[in-house]
Amino acid sequence: MTQISSDLHDLTVAQLATLLRERKVSALETAEHFLARVAAHTEFGAFLDLQTDVTLAQARAADARLAAGNAGPLNGVPLAHKDIFVTRDFATTAGSKMLKGYQSPFDATVVAKLGAGVPGGAIGAGMVTLGKLNCDEFAMGSANENSAYGPVKNPWDLSCTPGGSSGGSAAAVAARLTPAATGTDTGGSIRQPASFCGVTGIKPTYGRASRYGMVAFASSLDQAGPLARSAEDCALLLSAMCGPDPDRDATSLDVPTEDFTRNLTADLTGLRIGIPAEFFGEGLASDVRAAVDAALKEFERLGAKLVPISLPRTELSIPVYYIIAPAEASSNLSRFDGVKFGFRAKQYTDLNDMYLQTRAQGFGDEVKRRIMIGTYVLSHGYYDAYYLQAQKIRRMIADDFQQAFKLCDVIAGPVAPTVAWKLGGHSDPLTDYLADIFTLPGSLAGLPGMSLPVGFGAGKMPVGMQLISNYLTESRLLNVAHRFQQATDWHTAKPADSAQGIYR
Numbered sequence: 001m002t003q004i005s006s007d008l009h010d011l012t013v014a015q016l017a018t019l020l021r022e023r024k025v026s027a028l029e030t031a032e033h034f035l036a037r038v039a040a041h042t043e044f045g046a047f048l049d050l051q052t053d054v055t056l057a058q059a060r061a062a063d064a065r066l067a068a069g070n071a072g073p074l075n076g077v078p079l080a081h082k083d084i085f086v087t088r089d090f091a092t093t094a095g096s097k098m099l100k101g102y103q104s105p106f107d108a109t110v111v112a113k114l115g116a117g118v119p120g121g122a123i124g125a126g127m128v129t130l131g132k133l134n135c136d137e138f139a140m141g142s143a144n145e146n147s148a149y150g151p152v153k154n155p156w157d158l159s160c161t162p163g164g165s166s167g168g169s170a171a172a173v174a175a176r177l178t179p180a181a182t183g184t185d186t187g188g189s190i191r192q193p194a195s196f197c198g199v200t201g202i203k204p205t206y207g208r209a210s211r212y213g214m215v216a217f218a219s220s221l222d223q224a225g226p227l228a229r230s231a232e233d234c235a236l237l238l239s240a241m242c243g244p245d246p247d248r249d250a251t252s253l254d255v256p257t258e259d260f261t262r263n264l265t266a267d268l269t270g271l272r273i274g275i276p277a278e279f280f281g282e283g284l285a286s287d288v289r290a291a292v293d294a295a296l297k298e299f300e301r302l303g304a305k306l307v308p309i310s311l312p313r314t315e316l317s318i319p320v321y322y323i324i325a326p327a328e329a330s331s332n333l334s335r336f337d338g339v340k341f342g343f344r345a346k347q348y349t350d351l352n353d354m355y356l357q358t359r360a361q362g363f364g365d366e367v368k369r370r371i372m373i374g375t376y377v378l379s380h381g382y383y384d385a386y387y388l389q390a391q392k393i394r395r396m397i398a399d400d401f402q403q404a405f406k407l408c409d410v411i412a413g414p415v416a417p418t419v420a421w422k423l424g425g426h427s428d429p430l431t432d433y434l435a436d437i438f439t440l441p442g443s444l445a446g447l448p449g450m451s452l453p454v455g456f457g458a459g460k461m462p463v464g465m466q467l468i469s470n471y472l473t474e475s476r477l478l479n480v481a482h483r484f485q486q487a488t489d490w491h492t493a494k495p496a497d498s499a500q501g502i503y504r
Helices: 013-021 027-040 052-068 109-114 167-174 191-197 231-241 286-301 314-335 351-362 365-378 383-404 429-434 440-445 474-487
Strands: 047-049 078-082 128-133 180-185 200-203 223-228 272-276 305-309 410-414 449-456 462-469
Touching (some): 013 027, 013 052, 013 231, 027 052, 047 167, 052 128, 078 167, 109 231, 128 167, 167 180, 167 191, 180 231, 191 200, 191 449, 191 462, 200 231, 200 474, 223 231, 231 449, 231 474, 272 286, 286 305, 286 410, 286 449, 286 462, 314 383, 314 429, 365 383
Parallel strands (some): 078 128, 078 180, 272 305, 272 410
Antiparallel strands (some): 047 128, 200 223, 200 449, 449 462
16 A cells, blocks of 8 residues: 555545545545544444445446546545435434434435435535444434434543534544544534534535435524535535525525635635624633634734624523424424334334334433423413524524624634533533533524634643634635634644554
């Protein structure tokens, strides 16, 4: 094996794409390298399903396209998908016993666009799927401890959470098991694990990427996005993932596909960065604040100006989210009844008992908790008091952002109040919920947001900075992050544990 191929896992998506395009390495050789690495590093619990024959067949097809000269910019680059996206050739469980062994007859739109393409539509990016990644059950969680298939471990410290619900995606990218991964973000589930694992992740504007084929949690909040090593990589992936899908997804925005790499190197002189007072108050750990403050000083050196702003309803985002999201979850998860597909209890007395036993045995505790909350707030006599009021405050939270964007171009702050905590370290669900306070407002407003590594905190664990911009301005967001990463090297750091074979 050449020196280049022996170091393939240390290369970014952009670097791998260049090597493949220049025929300095083959897609097959690249896929074999990453599959061997995944097989050698099962300690993280990141992967749920591997189909080696499928992956190698995709790699051979990518090499054939390269040889024929009709390959796209990401052709042959490996990636892995969060197990919330349905896939025809890999099992889809959504991290739940309820869907154990489920095989979808079709690929999610995001999977198809990154792969061979949507049937009857444009040719896809031609990326090669390594497998499916572990996640919190039905994407419900902030620690990736709610999966029916075991927790995911943070590559920086195996005793710590990688964040959730896209913990498998973030951990796999951080451990160099895949150069990129898909994730979904409902209340912060791309940004928070990206922060905890020291990688880059972006949630685009709600509706930018098709939700078709994503196992639904909260339909008005769920959004797909990529996790990778750098903003440049995320821009390449997002360009392939996004685009209208009106025939399959009613929430898809009728906005043309965009090249998010076009403005990556634009100068930041005069950029106004809003600093919300509510993101820097009591509850923010001093180590996280120090890393974020240092990053803000770097932005000032790059020509940006810091502008104080206010997002006064930040604290309300937690009760609002935990009314709206469970309400939508209770509706979406009603389809899992043991009749149509998925798990069915083996012993029951009648149809009603079959429903009860199936859902009691098939769902985990956190999913049951959210279904019960959601059913309660939608019930007669409580809909107006809870759900309707939450929707009104959601609109006010979105309005707060629009007022802030009159004063600034992007908003910056921490992703989470602390660095990654120990697995099992939160004794009650409410503590996990409170950890989402900085990511929930942007999700409720449907705004694009991302996390980029900006340093290390307690226990030498990664710290991420959150950037939020206005609707459909992902290009600006990625530009700001890319210029920061050109000036710093936090995003190049990687876990060091010689015993596990992860190299610094």
